[in-house]
Amino acid sequence: MLNSSKTLIDLQNEFQQLLSGITALDEGAMTSIQEHLDSLTKPQNSLGQLEIIVKQLGGIQQSAHPKINKKAVLLMAGDHGVVAEGVSAFPQEVTPQMVYNFLNGGAAINVLTRHAGAEVVCTDVGVAFPLEPAELMRRRVANGTRNMAKGPAMTTAEALQALLVGAEVAREAIAGGVNLLATGDMGIGNTTPSSAIVAFYSKLPISDVVGRGTGINDAGLTLKQAVIKKALEVNKPDPEDALDVLAKIGGLEIAAIAGAILEAAAKHVPIIIDGFISTAGAIIAAKLCPLSNAYMIPSHDSVEIGHRAALQLLGLEPMINLNMRLGEGTGAALCFHLVEASIRILEEMATFTDAGVSEKNK
DSSP: OOOOOSOHHHHHHHHHHHHHTOOOOOHHHHHHHHHHHHTBSSOTTTTTHHHHHHHHHHHHHTOSSOOOOEEEEEEEEEOOGGGGGSOOSSOTTHHHHHHHHHHTTOSHHHHHHHHHTOEEEEEEEEOSSOOSSGGGGTTOOSSSOOOTTTSOSSOHHHHHHHHHHHHHHHHHHHHTTEEEEEEEEEOTTTHHHHHHHHHHHHOOOHHHHOOOTTTOOHHHHHHHHHHHHHHHHHHOOOTTOHHHHHHHHOOHHHHHHHHHHHHHHHTTOOEEEOSHHHHHHHHHHHHHOGGGGGGEEEOBOOSSTTHHHHHHHHTOOOSBOOOOOOOTTHHHHHHHHHHHHHHHHHHHSOBHHHHTOOOOOO
16 A cells, blocks of 8 residues: 555645646747648648647647657556445446456557557556555555545545656656556446536536446436435535545546646646546646646547536547547557657658649649
């Protein structure tokens, strides 16, 4: 388990130091990239999001010639006390079982990251069961969250610890040469806190943002909606305090995802946001530090019904829609290819002058 000897003030100071390192994108680099894109043998803006992405990469890396060296999915795992309310179709024991599957390379995310030439970094932030060897639990903040339908899911200290765990995992990956990150998640029941976060900030009816998660039936869906409504009523999160929202209705892995995003922003590293759970974490990150939003690259449009509303809260437009809803970072891993393709466009396409192609009539 994580060493919890730090005081709340220590954690707050460390977190504020993280936030203070996040700055705006480099507008000069983005302008240079836009000028070069406009000189290439194509109608202006005709490659759509590929052009947007490569310009964003330049702004993030503070370079008119962005590069991708190494890629990694940061997969955060945690359990949720709210499963006691019957909100999931799968038992909580699946969370540690899947952690082992990730570590053994047998999950969908392992297949897709291998295909992309990337790695998976799986971290136990709050699994509710023992893992062997014990070293796997060294970053665990707690054995799952508490039941948010009966009170706060986490203490403020636990939420901060989980945020800082995510930041530390990202920092280590970046120190190892990774300069394109992606988010991933695992945790039975985690669409419930994610839905609560999206419902709270979007102010949409709960029925508009709460989906079936792992495949609950109609009765289960009605129950899940009622549980989220109760959690919001019981906890009364402060809309002006994202840390309060996270602690009361969030999850340990959601917090770690938010922390990883914030660290990526502080280190000028782009981070691809996966599906519904990852986007809930991204919302928390953006509420904690609005500048971090510019470092996020959206990936796919999840089948989970609240995902579109979550993306809209961030002003993000997904790159692909493959009717996926697995999580793990699978949608983000597929988008590694698209991000790298955007750089190839910038580097390898000929200009009108180079190719001897006539430009658009003035």
